[in-house]
Amino acid sequence: MAIEKLETYQDERLPLVITKQESRLYMSFIYVAFIALLIGGLMGLLQVLVRSGHFTLPAGIDYYQVLTVHGVILALVLTTFFIIGFQFALMGKTVGISDRQRRLGWLSFWTMTIGTAITATTILLGKASVLYTFYAPLQAHPAFYIGLTLVIVGSWIAAFVNFHQLAVWKKKHPGEKSPLLAFMVCINMAMWLICSIGVAVSVLFHIIPWSLGWIPSINVLLSRTLFWYFGHPLVYFWLLPAYMAWYAIIPKIIGGKIFSDALARLSFVLFLFFSIPVGLHHQLTEPGLDSTWKFIQVVLTLMVVIPSLMTAFSMFATFEITGRKKGYGGLFGWLKHLPWKDVRFVAPFVGMLAFIPGGAGGIINASHQMNSLVHNTIWVTGHFHLTVATTVVLTFFGVAYWLIPHLTGRTLTKSINNLGLVQTYLWAIGMTIMSAAMHIQGLLGGPRRSNFSDYGGTEQAAEWGWYQLAQAIGGSILFIAIILMVYIVAKLAFFAPKGEEEFPIAEEEENAEPTPMWLENWKLWIAITIALILFAYTVPIMDVIQNAPPGSPPFDWPIGNS
């Protein structure tokens, strides 16, 4: 019997069982992520209220301090912790984790958590109101940068553990293709490692010594260019785990199969290529970078349209094929079969819908000339509240509904599921109001990252005020949705009935064409990625260094830190 079972396992690649010890590690990351959601969400609420013009912060708290907390804790902490916890769970389920790897996982967790605590304390003491982009020559207290560095270093430990997990599996299964989800996790971590080296170099050798007074001045443009070398892949680091759920988990939830294993892998490889050599499109209106190189990176940026189209096709093909198999005919009849009452599907699906305007807005932002119309206006804020704060976040919530009970040995009950549906709709309504108001106000010229101001009483500023009021309404609805989500997470983690919740991993069609082995040619993919980076960045960086103006000393007084 035992042998027979083993054979079944090897033939069908049944996913592994996650042990209690592993669960504790994965859940630790997820707890921090949802604590971050609560704190960051509260900061967001304060911001929209202040910007409505009808509320002032108590106790001398500065608006920009609140804004810094919001950006750091949501864009950097929530995302990174959830992603690493989720990815660890995916690896544990598909390729397994050894005791040693798990211990290194804890090292990763504690390094990141201590880093977060250091950075958070510095911000709360009012010593680091530099926002999450920390553009020099604004100077925060060195502890702010040191904390962030620890978060990055901790994430690197997780990356190496993930690579090692896949390598161990491959050694045990020579000549076989790797499990799709493990392949995807390793692509995402490879991208993360390559891009975060840029910001790590900038922070370690440039910003920290300068903030400590060891070097008198800084090359501002170089630090910005290295930041954006990291800053754009950062958004794909958020997005790809959502794509993992879309490609390989959602099909199972709706009762279907993976549309194409090979195309899913190819799209991830394309994301690896075209996520990094593109950062200059965040710097289009800057005076010190050459226009031709800006344009070249704009072209490389827009290459991500291709894997994005592939993803959109795969999603809807899976939906349609599954529906037709279940006997729903007609042009759109197959839409009816989708589980519209299952929050594990509905939350990510709303996220997918948000990505349609989100992606279109992104094309506008990256479009060389059109960027001038919206650069640094609140349109941009509206844009990434659709992409990261709706598409990515709702997909993560969609994952949390089954992952948390799976790891804590509980179940997603009908009533929690329904509460989740309410949560999703509240999020959709709140975000539609807030993001639409931000987009329109941005087109009218309203600036981003700004405390309430009547700008000397101009007519334009008065017009912006109405949109800021709408943002306050949308933002308040979103905050209610956040409270609800935190309640759901607490319920799933500690109070839901004990039981077994499924870890949904979709399979391929039985007659699916085999995935070509060249897709696993890691050396080639990394080599192409590095070649593209060298092509896109060598000349601009040399130019920035060789034609540098005199450097800038640190400025701490503008952020109230002198």
Place this chain on the structure above:
Amino acid sequence: MHIHKFEKYWLIAGIGGLIVFLVILGFGAFYLGTHPQSHGIVIDPENIEANEAFKKENLGLHEIGDGKYVLNVVASAFNYDLGVDEDGKPVKHIQIPKDSKVLIQATTPDVIHGFNIAGTNANMMVEPGYISSMEVTFKKPGEYTLVCNEYCGTGHHLMYATVEVVE
């Protein structure tokens, strides 16, 4: 690798659209010269007055020929220096005749700022060490708000002026 027939159509249409889009952007940028601002002109941020354009007396709007103007601006935390009027008071409101060509030149002695005449294409980053410049023609009369749209510190939202385009 197998690619579904419909997916081929979808990708061909999508990639075709992308190519057309990029060609239009490239045509605009390289043939019509609509690149975003970028000149790479450097300046010592601790001695900006060494540059003629940013000497105290040259700040603000100056007519240099028929219908042509230069607007020199120093952005600093948290103020746009547009020169002084006859009474020696700082200028916070400038009037530009409609349809005139204005060369905007801006720099900063301290941190990064934004320079956006809201509702127009005049949108630039201003960074220490560089001169940001672009030529703009204002075609629509009205009052526009000049705002700092890059975070520069606790007074970021108090950094503004007004630009009036007059008939």
